[in-house]
Structures are given as C-alpha cells and as structure tokens.
Amino acid sequence: MAKEDFERNVRKAHRELFEKQRAEHPLLDPDSTARLLKRAGKWLNADSIAGFDSADFSNLSAEQLGKLSEAVRAFLAIVHSVSPDGGATEAQFIAGRDQLRKVGEILREADKSEWLAALDQLLKDCEGWSRHQGWEAKRDAKEITDDFLSRYEAPVLLIHSPQGRLLVDPVARYTVGGEGRVDLCVMPSFESAWMARDGSTWSIQADFGDRSSHPLSEETFIGTAKALIQRA
C-alpha cells in the first residue's frame, strides 16, 4: 500500500473523529461521551493508519519521522488493547484520539509545505507562459479552508491580456483520485477550466473543445486561456 493510501486513511479517520463526531471534549457531556465511545470503532481501528511505511517519508526530518513512527506505533498499541466485545473505554478513546492528532499534525505540516511549493512552481510556469504572450501577470493571495489542512494562505495569479482577464485560482489540495485542483477562470463570466495534479505532473481540462484532459504545457495552457477569453 502506498504513502497516498496511508495519508488518505489518516484523513478519513480525522474527518470521522474531529469533523463528524466533533470529539474535542468528550468528557464534558455524558451523553456525548456514550455516543462517541459507541462509534469509536469507526476510527479507532488499524485501517486508520494502514499503509504506513517509514521509508515513504524521506521528505521528513529524522526527528519528525521518529515522532510519526512513534505516534503510529502508539496508536496501534491502543487499537490492539481495545476489547473486541466491550468497545473502547474513555481512556482508550482519549489516548487514541491524541495519537491520531499527532499523526495528523505531522502529515498536515509536511503536506501543506509540499502543496504550497507545487502551487508556487505551477504559478511560476503560468506566469512565464503568459509573459511569452506579452500578457501581464501579477500574484495575489487567497485564504483556503480545508478540513485537514485547516486555514492557509495560497497564491493566486491574475493574468491581463489585451483581450481579457484570467485568474489562476487554487481550489483544493485533495481531490477525488487526484492531488490538487487549480481553476483557470476568465473574468467576468468566471467560466473555467481546471488543472489537476497527479504526483508531480499537472493536466488541464475544460468543458468545451474535446473535453478531454491534456498534459499541462505552455501550448495547452495558452490554448485553453485563449479559448476561455473568447467565451468570456
């Protein structure tokens, strides 16, 4: 199982625990505690960290990797201590939650830096391709709220051509089957195409033309940008 599977499993467990069950303070309300313990099986299980292989995390410092490995190991130990018949106790719930939070924090920081670096490179490419056309390009920033990454600032790129204006607009780090989405919108209609990230490569796709996904290049980017401007 690949690194992506491990990360997806952790995000899923995080969503279940911190978004859907809102388990920040389970001990304050007895009804809430009972409900959370009953549903702990949805995230307090080995699937939540399935696919972990420390060799996949060469991007982390030795200290961070040590913390990640330790949190995964501790989480698994808690999972194995839960009685299959009786369900989790409050102590197991809290200990498991805290270890899962640690895993999430390490992944979040690494993923955010990596995503922002990928966005920076993409925008540099788009900027360069635009300038080859004699178009002006200017960076700005926007705030993105993400279930896992929380709130962060991402760069956007405003492109001014004599025929119209475009916006390169980051949308999401996590997409279905992909690793990021950035929209290319024309103003004022905001009709858009999108750039999807898969590993270190990007593709571009629109709902007009042949509607297929094409590898992102200067030619496909400028072709799509010009088509959007014509449709504005």
Place this chain on the structure above:
Amino acid sequence: MKKRQQRLERIRAVEREFLIARLALDYFKLQQRSQPELMHDTDLEIADLNRAVQRLEGRYFTSLFAEFEAGCRDVWENFLVQSTVPRMRDLIDGLGSRRSIPASDQQDAHDVREYRNSVIHERNDEVDAMPIRDATNRLCKFFRWMPLDW
C-alpha cells in the same frame, strides 16, 4: 437558464416544499387541538397526524436525494455520455474523479447518501441526524462542480 442552475434550483425547491409542508402540518396540528372535528369526516386519527409530523423530514429527505441523484445521472448520461448505470456510491465517485471534485465535497455527498440510507432502512442510530438544510447545502456544493450546461 443553464442546466446546472436548473438542477440546483430543483434540489433547493425540495427543501422549500418541505418547509411549507412542515408549516402546514404544524398549523394543522395546532388547529386540530382546538377543533377536533377537523378530522371527523375522515378515517384519520391523531396517531396518523403524529406519524405524519414525525416522518415528514425523512420523506422529504429521500425526495431531496432523489432530485440530486437525477441530476447526477443526467450529467453522467448526457454530458459524459456514459451508458452504464452505476450505484449511487459509484456515481458520486465517478463524477468526483472525472471532474476533479474536492475530496471534502465528495465526502459530504457520501454523508448525505449514508444518512438517506439510514432513513430508508430505519437505522437512525448508526449516523448522526442531518437537518434537511444541511443536506441541501452539501448536495448543492457537490453539484456546483458539474458543467455549466450540457
């Protein structure tokens, strides 16, 4: 009007129908207390009225999801030109991957689908109750990623 907007409005219309129906039922229930004769000419009993109140949101929840499902299948067949008839779970995933939909919006749609299933199969203890307003917002958020027109 563009098709995506039409579909979004049809989804939102179900929520508005629900709100009207709830208002009407609440009003009728209030009136019935002071005028029990309102139901005398029918075969209906108070238990029927109470059941209708209790089940109203669940009934509309399934209609809401059916409207969303119809929109998704319309895109699948007529924009993406697919001849398959996938299960709803696979349809959400298929649209999600073909249109690079943010994973959180796909998960939101799945949460509504799971709650709809729990309502249909009366397994309400397995998932948290989801107000119809919340469900409408989640489904519209997912559908917003569909093409403007087709």
